[in-house]
Amino acid sequence: MRVGIVTFPGSNCDHDVYHVVKHACGADARYVWHKDRLPEKLDAVVVPGGFSYGDYLRCGALARFSPVMEDVAAFANAGGPVLGICNGFQILCEAGLLPGVLMRNASLKFICRDVTLKVDGQETPVTRGLVGRTLTMPVAHAEGNYFADAETLDRLEGEGRVVFRYVGGAPNGAARDIAGIAAGPRRNVVGLMPHPERAAEAILGRDDGKRLFESLLAA
Numbered sequence: 378m379r380v381g382i383v384t385f386p387g388s389n390c391d392h393d394v395y396h397v398v399k400h401a402c403g404a405d406a407r408y409v410w411h412k413d414r415l416p417e418k419l420d421a422v423v424v425p426g427g428f429s430y431g432d433y434l435r436c437g438a439l440a441r442f443s444p445v446m447e448d449v450a451a452f453a454n455a456g457g458p459v460l461g462i463c464n465g466f467q468i469l470c471e472a473g474l475l476p477g478v479l480m481r482n483a484s485l486k487f488i489c490r491d492v493t494l495k496v497d498g499q500e501t502p503v504t505r506g507l508v509g510r511t512l513t514m515p516v517a518h519a520e521g522n523y524f525a526d527a528e529t530l531d532r533l534e535g536e537g538r539v540v541f542r543y544v545g546g547a548p549n550g551a552a553r554d555i556a557g558i559a560a561g562p563r564r565n566v567v568g569l570m571p572h573p574e575r576a577a578e579a580i581l582g583r584d585d586g587k588r589l590f591e592s593l594l595a596a
């Protein structure tokens with residue numbers, strides 16, 4: 378199992394994802410610089426969190442133009458599993474690989490705290506065997522307020538593509554308490570605002586997030 382981890386100028390969770398994939402899960406991980414092509418024979422792609430291009434003009438709005446995104450789109454459209462975490466979720470929305478947009482938090486403040494998520498909707502490559510469970514992991518973002526028009530939200534819900542919801546209300550104002558969604562021919566493109574890679578080892582306090590990587594790596 379070989380996972381490509383895309384690094385943009387300003388990514389800061391790429392090393393955490395690398396550590397979890399390689400050392401916590403024992404799979405092959407490699408960084409992919411945003412100006413390079415995706416290597417052949419990748420089994421999954423992770424677009425990690427951070428502050429790509431300093432979050433100018435809007436989180437992910439510049440990163441979507443990076444050369445690697447053409448390959449990420451082709452990989453996704455061919456059914457390859459793609460996981461976008463936080464800034465990665467924002468980038469996938471800006472790139473049109475996921476519907477909707479992440480706006481400034483309703484509080485206009487950066488939020489950094491643990492949240493509880495319900496795994497919802499239909500199974501995806503990162504939620505196999507997890508639907509109906511609750512998982513706890515941190516959020517750390519200024520723009521996690523998920524928005525899409527009512528028709529898009531209804532379609533996402535109707536198709537079982539709302540795959541993570543905040544339990545007890547969204548901390549950021551997200552529509553319908555949405556923390557993560559899926560798209561793609563096999564619901565293979567998944568984005569979520571919380572950080573599973575920051576809750577992936579019991580010795581560091583919690584390993585709920587590791588479940589998502591285990592699912593992805595078994596995909």
Ligand SMILES: NC(=O)CC[C@H](N)C(=O)O
Pocket residue numbers: 425426427428429432436462463464465517518519520521
């Ligand atoms: N942790 C992150 O990936 C942060 C995402 C983005 N820079 C924000 O603040 O919303």
